Amino acid sequence: MSKYDRKRIARLFDNMTDTKSTKGEQTAGSDEDIPRVASRVAFEQLELTGEDVLLDVGTGTGDMAIAAARTCRQVIGIDVSKRSLEQARIKAEQENLDNVIFVYGAFEEPCAELDLTLYCITKILAVYSLHHLPDQLKKESLITLSNLLHRPGRMVIGDIMFFEDPDKFREEFDKMHYDAGYTDFPSSVEYLTECLEQVGAKVHVKQIHPLVGVIIADFA
Numbered sequence: 001m002s003k004y005d006r007k008r009i010a011r012l013f014d015n016m017t018d019t020k021s022t023k024g025e026q027t028a029g030s031d032e033d034i035p036r037v038a039s040r041v042a043f044e045q046l047e048l049t050g051e052d053v054l055l056d057v058g059t060g061t062g063d064m065a066i067a068a069a070r071t072c073r074q075v076i077g078i079d080v081s082k083r084s085l086e087q088a089r090i091k092a093e094q095e096n097l098d099n100v101i102f103v104y105g106a107f108e109e110p111c112a113e114l115d116l117t118l119y120c121i122t123k124i125l126a127v128y129s130l131h132h133l134p135d136q137l138k139k140e141s142l143i144t145l146s147n148l149l150h151r152p153g154r155m156v157i158g159d160i161m162f163f164e165d166p167d168k169f170r171e172e173f174d175k176m177h178y179d180a181g182y183t184d185f186p187s188s189v190e191y192l193t194e195c196l197e198q199v200g201a202k203v204h205v206k207q208i209h210p211l212v213g214v215i216i217a218d219f220a
């Protein structure tokens, strides 16, 4: 078990941009893997419309932000990995999308480069990114993010989260892309639900696996 270090995580993902995917490759012919199911379900649960302004936190190389930009009015992707953001900008340019922007920003400091209060953010997405923060920072970040969200608004988190004792599933850590505490600090689903309920959200949870789920938090 190591400590949270934002710069180390940024370096890790900067170096990963050379490989194709930050969530691993899927073997041809295999079933859709669990992290991919979580991404897909999280994306569906956003229920995006042409009126939405989406903030994608920990956007990585921007695949979900770009997919969302095909529907939303505006998409903003933030991340701590500058190389990932560069890749995301290239992809958006290749698709001629002018309603998606990628800027440096962290869960703890979402407005580091861009004043997000100037946007009427209606949806927030975090896929396989929040688990990098330890519990207390997650709680503080969820408060910060909930304050950026317009009402009514929705936040969707698809991530590693513990529904059961993780030790029972040690053999599946790799498949869930969980590094057992090197840069990953997943919380229990109860903790995440409590954090969101404390800031006034109505919370629904979809379990994908005992270690992975999707949380849908509605703010009226």
Ligand SMILES: C[S@@+](CC[C@H](N)C(=O)[O-])C[C@H]1O[C@@H](n2cnc3c(N)ncnc32)[C@H](O)[C@@H]1O
Residues within 6 Å of the ligand: 006, 009, 010, 013, 022, 023, 039, 057, 058, 059, 060, 061, 062, 063, 064, 078, 079, 080, 081, 084, 105, 106, 107, 108, 126, 127, 128, 129, 130, 132, 133
């Ligand atoms: C596994 S990737 C997921 C990327 C993307 N959400 C996806 O589903 O393809 C995790 C991303 O979270 C980002 N990340 C880690 N810690 C972060 C933080 N404190 N604030 C913002 N992004 C962070 C990493 O840089 C990385 O790009």
